[in-house]
Structure formats: C-alpha cells, structure tokens
Amino acid sequence: MRIALMIILAAGLAAGSLSTAKATDNALSAEAQKVRTKAKKLLDKYQADLARLGKESALAHWAAACSGTKEDYDKAAQCALAMRQYHSDPEAYRIVCELLRDREHFDAVTARALYVAKLAYEANQLPPDLLKQMVALSTEIEQLMNTFRAEIDGKKYTNNELLEMLRKEKVGAVVSPKIIELAKLRNQAARKLGYADYWDMKIRLQEYSPKQLLALFAELEKRTDQPFKEMKDTLDAELARRFDIVSAELMPWHYDNPFFQTAPPSEKVDVDEFYESKTKEDIVEIARKFYAGIGLPIEEILKRSDLYERPGKDQHAFSTNIDREGDVRTLLNIKPNTEWMDTMLHEQGHAVYDLYIDDSLPYNLREPAHIFTTEGIAMLFGALSKTPDWIAAHTGADAKRVEEVAEAIGEQRRREQLIFARWALVMLHFEKALYEHPDRDLNTLWWDYVERYQALARPPSRSKPDWAAKPHFTRAPVYYHNYMLGELFAAQLRHTLQEKAGGGAFYAQPDIGPFLKEKVFVPGARWPWPEFVEKVTGEALSAKYFAEEVEK
Numbered sequence: 001m002r003i004a005l006m007i008i009l010a011a012g013l014a015a016g017s018l019s020t021a022k023a024t025d026n027a028l029s030a031e032a033q034k035v036r037t038k039a040k041k042l043l044d045k046y047q048a049d050l051a052r053l054g055k056e057s058a059l060a061h062w063a064a065a066c067s068g069t070k071e072d073y074d075k076a077a078q079c080a081l082a083m084r085q086y087h088s089d090p091e092a093y094r095i096v097c098e099l100l101r102d103r104e105h106f107d108a109v110t111a112r113a114l115y116v117a118k119l120a121y122e123a124n125q126l127p128p129d130l131l132k133q134m135v136a137l138s139t140e141i142e143q144l145m146n147t148f149r150a151e152i153d154g155k156k157y158t159n160n161e162l163l164e165m166l167r168k169e170k171v172g173a174v175v176s177p178k179i180i181e182l183a184k185l186r187n188q189a190a191r192k193l194g195y196a197d198y199w200d201m202k203i204r205l206q207e208y209s210p211k212q213l214l215a216l217f218a219e220l221e222k223r224t225d226q227p228f229k230e231m232k233d234t235l236d237a238e239l240a241r242r243f244d245i246v247s248a249e250l251m252p253w254h255y256d257n258p259f260f261q262t263a264p265p266s267e268k269v270d271v272d273e274f275y276e277s278k279t280k281e282d283i284v285e286i287a288r289k290f291y292a293g294i295g296l297p298i299e300e301i302l303k304r305s306d307l308y309e310r311p312g313k314d315q316h317a318f319s320t321n322i323d324r325e326g327d328v329r330t331l332l333n334i335k336p337n338t339e340w341m342d343t344m345l346h347e348q349g350h351a352v353y354d355l356y357i358d359d360s361l362p363y364n365l366r367e368p369a370h371i372f373t374t375e376g377i378a379m380l381f382g383a384l385s386k387t388p389d390w391i392a393a394h395t396g397a398d399a400k401r402v403e404e405v406a407e408a409i410g411e412q413r414r415r416e417q418l419i420f421a422r423w424a425l426v427m428l429h430f431e432k433a434l435y436e437h438p439d440r441d442l443n444t445l446w447w448d449y450v451e452r453y454q455a456l457a458r459p460p461s462r463s464k465p466d467w468a469a470k471p472h473f474t475r476a477p478v479y480y481h482n483y484m485l486g487e488l489f490a491a492q493l494r495h496t497l498q499e500k501a502g503g504g505a506f507y508a509q510p511d512i513g514p515f516l517k518e519k520v521f522v523p524g525a526r527w528p529w530p531e532f533v534e535k536v537t538g539e540a541l542s543a544k545y546f547a548e549e550v551e552k
Contacts, residue, residue: 032105039099039106042092043113047363051324053083054363058322065331068312077139084131087124096121112526113362119205120364126189134189137182138474176442176465179473183438186477199435202478206371207528213481216543217428220421220484221453223547228418232455235415238267252456259470260454261423263415268408271338271386274397278336280308287344290384290394295513296352304329316471317343319350319378324366328354338385346382353377356521369520370529371479375486377520380493386413389505417487417550424484425453430467431478442467489533491546493520496537 057079064072087093096118103111124131186198195201203210236247239254256264275283284307291298304327306313317332330347334340353374357366368374384390388406392399426449433445446467447458467473472480497506497515506512519536533541 032102035099035102035105036110038095039110039114042095042099043110043117043362046092046117047113049086051363053079053086055323057083058320062320062322062329062331065314065318066306068314073139077135080139081132081135084124084135085128087120088126088128088131089121090125093118093121093125109362109365109526112528113365116364116525119207122193123201123205125193127192130185130189130192134182134185137178137185140178173465173468175474176468179468180438180442182474183434187435187438197435199432199478206478206482213428216485216488216541217425217481220488220543220546221425223543224418224421224550227547227550228422229455231415231418235264239264242267248457250457251459252450255456258466259423260450260456261420263412263419266408266412266415269405269412271391271409271412274391274395274402275336275338275341278395280334280336280340283334283336283341283344286341286394287348290345291348291352291513294507294510296356296516298348298352300326301328301330301348301351301355306331307334309333309335317347319347319354321354321367324354324357324363325359326355341385342382345385346378349378349381350374353521356517357524358522358526361524361526365525367525369523369525369527369532370482372482372485372489373520373529373532375482376489376493377516379483379486379490383413383490384507386416387507390507393508414550414552417546419454420487421484421546421550422453422455424480424487426450427470427472427480428484429453431473431480434473435478485541488541488543488546491549492533492537492539492541492544494549495545 057076060072060076060079064076066072096114099106100111100114100118103114106114183198190196190198190201193201195204200210203213236250239250240247243250243254252258252260254264256262278286284302288298288302307330309315313333314331315333317330319328319330321328328351330351332340332343332347334344353368357368359366368377384394386409388402388409391397391409392402426446430446430449433440434442443463443465447462450456451458494506497509497512498504500506500515501509523532523535527535530540533539
C-alpha cells in the first residue's frame with residue numbers, strides 16, 4: 001500500500017516537473033522567436049541600406065580615382081561621410097549590442113552578421129562635425145597625393161617615371177602637417193569611443209588584439225633578424241662596388257627605392273628582360289590566360305576595369321567590389337615590366353576573391369574573411385611574376401634562358417621578402433607611435449625605426465618629414481600590417497597548396513581555382529579570421545612558413 005502510494009506521488013511529481021519544464025521551454029522558445037524576429041527585421045533593413053550606400057560610395061570612389069577631379073573627390077567624400085553617418089546612429093548601435101547579448105538564440109551566420117555590424121557602428125559613434133572633419137581632411141590629403149606630379153626643370157613626371165627619384169622631398173613637406181592634424185582628429189574620435197588612441201581602436205576593430213598582433217611581429221622580427229643581416233651584408237657589398245664607395249658610406253638613396261621597401265636591382269638578373277618586349281596589352285593577356293587556365297576567368301572583371309595611364313588618374317592600383325553582386329573591377333597603370341606584371345596578377349587576385357564569395361551570405365559578410373586574407377591571395381598570385389617556371393610557361397620566354405637565371409631570380413625574390421618584412425616592421429611601429437604621441441619629433445623617430453629594422457644609415461643632419469610621403473597614412477591608416485600578415489598567410493597557404501600538389505608547383509595544378517573557390521573565397525566573412533585560417537591551412541597563423549622561405 002505504502003509502495004503504491006509512493007509510486008502515485010512520484011508519478012504526480014514527475015508529471016508536474018515535466019509540465020513545468022515544458023512551460024519553461026515554451027517560454028524560452030517564445031523569447032527566442034521574439035529575439036530572432038527583432039534581429040531579422042533589423043538586419044533586413046540594415047543589409048539593404050548598406051548595399052545601397054556601399055554601391056554609391058564605391059562608384060564615387062571609382063569615378064574620383066579615374067578622373068582626379070575635385071568634383072569627383074568631393075562626391076566621394078560625401079558618400080564616405082554618408083556611410084559613416086549611417087553607422088553613427090546610437091539607437092541602432094544599442095539594439096545591435098542588445099541582440100548580441102542573446103546570441104545563443106541565433107544561427108552562426110546571423111550572429112556573425114550582427115557582430116560585424118556592431119564593429120561598423122562602434123567605429124562611428126561620434127559627433128557629426130568630427131566625422132565630417134575627418135572625412136574632409138582625409139580626402140583633401142588623398143587628392144594631393146594622387147594627383148601630385150613632381151616637376152623638374154619645368155617638366156612634370158608621373159610616379160612610373162619617378163620610381164627612382166625621391167618624390168618625398170616635396171610631397172612630405174606639403175602633407176605632413178595635415179597628416180598630424182588628421183592623426184589628432186582620429187585620436188579624438190577614438191578616445192570618445194573609449195580607446196587609448198586611433199591605432200588601438202583600428203587594431204581592435206580589425207578583430208586583432210594589440211598583444212596578439214605585436215607578438216606576431218615580434219616573432220617575425222626574431223625569425224628574420226639573421227637572414228636579413230646576411231642578405232643585407234651581401235647586398236651592401238654589391239652596392240658599394242656599384243657606386244665605388246665602401247659599405248659604411250652607403251646612404252638610403254643608394255638602395256633604389258625611397259623607402260627601401262623593395263629590393264635594388266640584382267647584379268645577376270633583371271627579370272624585366274622577360275616583359276620589356278611586351279606591350280601593356282600583352283601584360284593583361286598573360287594574366288587573362290593564366291587565370292582562365294586555373295579555372296578563375298577574369299574576362300568580365302577586365303571589361304569593367306581601367307588599366308592604363310592617363311593624366312589626372314590615380315597613379316596607384318586597386319581592386320573594388322562595387323555591389324557585391326558581381327560588379328568587380330580593377331584600376332591599374334600598366335607598363336610592360338615586372339612590377340606591373342606583379343601588380344596585374346595581384347589585383348586580379350583580389351578581384352577573383354571578391355567575385356566568388358557566396359552571394360547568398362548577408363551583404364555585410366560578402367567580404368573576404370579578413371583584410372589580410374585577400375592581401376594574401378593577391379600576393380600569392382603576384383609573386384608568380386618572378387617565379388622561373390611560371391615565367392617560362394606563361395610569357396613565351398626562352399626556357400633555356402629562364403633556367404640559366406632561375407637561381408638568381410630566386411635569390412632576388414628572397415631579398416624582396418626579407419626587405420619587405422623589415423619595412424613592414426618600420427611601418428607598424430612608427431604608425432603606432434604616431435598615434436600614441438603625434439606631437440613628438442616624428443622625423444627623428446622615423447629614422448630611429450629605419451636604423452633599427454632596416455639597418456640603413458641615417459643621413460647626416462636629416463630632419464625632414466620623409467615618412468609623410470607614404471600615402472597609406474591617409475588613404476589606408478593602420479593598415480600596413482595587413483600586407484605583412486598577407487605575406488605570412490600567402491606563405492602558409494602556399495605550403496598547404498604545395499602539399500596538396502604532392503610537392504609540385506601549386507600554380508600548375510588545374511584544380512587550384514576550384515580549391516580556392518571552395519575553401520577560401522566562398523566562405524566570405526562567415527568566420528572570424530583565426531578560425532578561417534585554421535580551416536584552410538590546418539593551423540594558426542604564424543611566421544613559420546614565411547621564415548622557412550627566406551631561410552632557404
């Protein structure tokens with residue numbers, strides 16, 4: 001009797017517990033549905049607005065870069081400001097943050113879209129007048145940089161014509177006060193948002209932690225110290241012979257490039273010999289055939305692109321995704337030489353990445369996994385212009401001649417990688433210092449870093465704003481580290497692709513395009529970059545594979 005009663009009581013308690021649990025589940029389900037509905041409503045409007053503003057801004061920037069006119073630059077500035085003003089809405093920012101506190105109710109793609117939106121809003125929670133000042137000043141400096149033509153004896157020269165001249169002698173003096181003013185404005189904005197300074201804000205909004213980024217560059221510095229010293233000792237001996245001086249007398253201008261960010265010409269080979277007999281149209285055709293051969297055709301991209309020099313046009317190169325629906329185009333100033341073959345392959349690398357991102361993703365995830373991953377793809381392809389087997393296969397060069405100079409080409413490529421790595425260390429640390437204390441003696445500090453990382457002698461009594469001639473301080477602030485991380489990713493991905501190819505040349509594999517589409521391009525920005533890199537290469541990003549390449 002007692003046992004039966006206990007069973008009845010237990011059954012009743014169990015039924016009550018199940019009833020309570022079910023009611024709780026229903027309540028949670030109702031709350032989850034309410035949150036999901038709210039998120040969908042917000043994201044639907046946000047993605048539509050972003051697509052409209054993004055397209056307007058991209059088209060305006062394209063027009064300005066192509067024409068160089070003040071009217072077009074003013075319009076580009078207005079569009080850039082409109083995008084920032086849209087993201088300055090405090091109520092929308094509050095709602096996004098509130099929704100993210102309930103992220104467990106969302107699928108992974110929705111949660112990621114909300115988080116990426118949060119980053120965009122967070123960067124723009126600023127007073128309207130401050131936003132307007134920052135955009136206007138940045139655009140003014142960019143126009144000065146893009147349309148500047150150095151003048152010697154009454155004749156004006158383009159960047160291509162002045163590659164070996166120190167253009168910075170005049171440009172730096174013109175724009176340096178404006179860059180410092182802009183740095184202070186940017187710091188003012190960052191501190192209003194609770195960041196230490198603009199550098200700290202930009203790094204965090206790029207989904208890095210400062211500690212993580214600085215650790216990667218410390219690893220890079222350590223791994224390249226000895227290879228760089230050995231390479232530069234050999235290079236210095238060559239340059240001393242060339243200029244008939246002793247190595248101790250070498251000055252920065254002896255290294256060919258104003259910033260020593262690229263290698264001086266090799267004594268043993270000039271890779272231009274494989275391109276100088278081409279026309280500028282040939283350079284485009286070589287790239288077109290190559291990309292078609294690996295399953296990544298670029299014909300539609302080329303139809304929309306602007307490829308050759310013209311007065312007033314932006315003298316640099318870039319790729320842009322106008323609408324994230326297939327209108328991808330590139331701007332270049334092609335000449336028949338190695339540099340522009342590299343740049344052509346590089347920019348089409350950016351373009352095919354954008355072109356093949358999954359268009360079913362939310363608009364704000366139809367971007368590369370990270371800035372440095374698209375740079376990595378571009379660098380992976382750009383480097384082929386200086387790869388002997390690729391040159392022999394794609395330029396019509398004499399195979400025997402290519403074989404004769406293959407070792408020298410490889411040595412020059414290694415020099416370029418080491419020189420760029422040390423230059424990137426200068427840029428990272430100088431830009432960090434610029435925003436920490438913009439009123440310090442930046443001219444002296446610049447040469448302090450140049451001496452430390454690049455081992456260049458400081459010119460006697462030099463106190464000019466040489467650093468200010470670098471356009472990235474204005475047009476792509478706190479960005480340069482992404483180029484170097486792109487090189488790290490390219491080296492790590494190259495290792496992955498070569499293993500997949502059984503140790504052979506990855507670029508000769510017909511399935512390279514489909515592999516990159518599936519593993520790298522299609523995912524877009526659906527995952528944070530550390531997760532993405534591990535999915536693609538099987539390990540976390542490091543300087544290991546880059547170091548192995550430059551140690552060979």
